[in-house]
Amino acid sequence: QVQLVESGGGLVQAGGSLRVSCAASGRTFSTYAMAWFRQGPGKVREFVAAIRWSSGNTFYADSVKGRFTISRDNAKNTVYLQMNSLKPEDTATYYCAVTVRNFGLGYRSQSEYDYWGRGTQVTVSS
Numbered sequence: 496q497v498q499l500v501e502s503g504g505g506l507v508q509a510g511g512s513l514r515v516s517c518a519a520s521g522r523t524f525s526t527y528a529m530a531w532f533r534q535g536p537g538k539v540r541e542f543v544a545a546i547r548w549s550s551g552n553t554f555y556a557d558s559v560k561g562r563f564t565i566s567r568d569n570a571k572n573t574v575y576l577q578m579n580s581l582k583p584e585d586t587a588t589y590y591c592a593v594t595v596r597n598f599g600l601g602y603r604s605q606s607e608y609d610y611w612g613r614g615t616q617v618t619v620s621s
Contacts, residue, residue, distance in 0.1 A: 497521045497610040499591045504615030512579045515615055517591030519572040525595040529574040530608060531565065533587035533617075540590070542603040544576060554602050559585075581619045588614040 503515040519526065530545035544565040545554045553565050564577040574591065592608035601607045 497523060497526065497593050497595075499593060499610055499612035501589065501591050501612045501615040504589065504617045506618045506620065507581055509581060509583055509619055509621050511581050511619075512577070513581065513617060514575055514577045515589055515617065516576075517574045517612055519574075519593060523572045526572075526593050527597055528594050528602065529567065530592045530594070530602065531574075531576045532590045532592060532605065533585075534590070534614075535584070535587040538587070540605060542605075543589070545598075545602040546574060556603070578617070581617075583619045583621045586617060586619045588616050590614045 498520045499517055501515060501517045505513060507513050526548045528545055528547045531543040532540050533543050534540040542556050543559055544563055546565045546567050548567065562580045567574045591612040593610040594608045598607040
């Protein structure tokens, strides 16, 4: 089992920045990749970014490319999402996820991920 705890959410004005974190514990040695998804009010949960744990290769949704950066600290078993130039449409609950399997090209799919955190709220005011 892997436990995930997100932190760092909050309220920020449009154009501002925020960094959210996700700390993993438990059987973290089996982690293949970690990712961030988000779910806005009245919307379905969507992929935001992912990072392969060993190589550091990153993947982004088109809507956040160039504004968000995913990174990891292997020693702390923590993944970060630095969010810059935030927009009101970025308002959502942000969820951290872990997969222990090689997701190939399926990194955008929620079904590829085995463990999920409870989420942290990010609100961007206009």
